[in-house]
Amino acid sequence: MIKAIYPGSFDPVTYGHLDVIKRSSKLVDELIVGVLNNNAKTPLFSAEERVRMLKEVTKDLPNVKIIPFEGLLVDFARKTGAKMVIRGLRAITDFEYELQMAQTNHKMEPEVETVFLTTSLEYSYLSSTTVKEVAAFGGDISQFVPPIVMENIEKKRK
């Protein structure tokens, strides 16, 4: 049984994340979407809100679970029994950070391997940060995020 974690901040989940979730859920038996609850960062959405939106947009994927985590990813992997971490690679600019993270994690827990999926071309430019910026200035984000996220961003703006 292959159990994998797709970790991230998901502040908020975008169609790019959803694309990686859908594609990776077909490669493994169980996919845990690990939502980082990091007190050091001030996210737009609380961990509970991010989890709720992720649950809504993945409700038709039976082998996908949404679980918040704090602390080290490798500790979360040990706790859940996942031996694989999945990350999406958009462009060369992602590579340095991702390589550093994968190698650090592998050093700390050699049992856990990081597997990269290249993001689909239509989402290779997309990030939660740019979505939040466009939304903050009243731009249309309907091509970037699912309707539930749009509604929640709209609520935050009011």
Ligand code: PNS
């Ligand atoms: O979506 P993001 O913000 O790029 O995701 C980054 C994430 C959550 C995968 C990364 O920050 C993480 O794993 N944080 C947990 C702390 C940790 O294990 N750090 C050591 C890795 S170098």
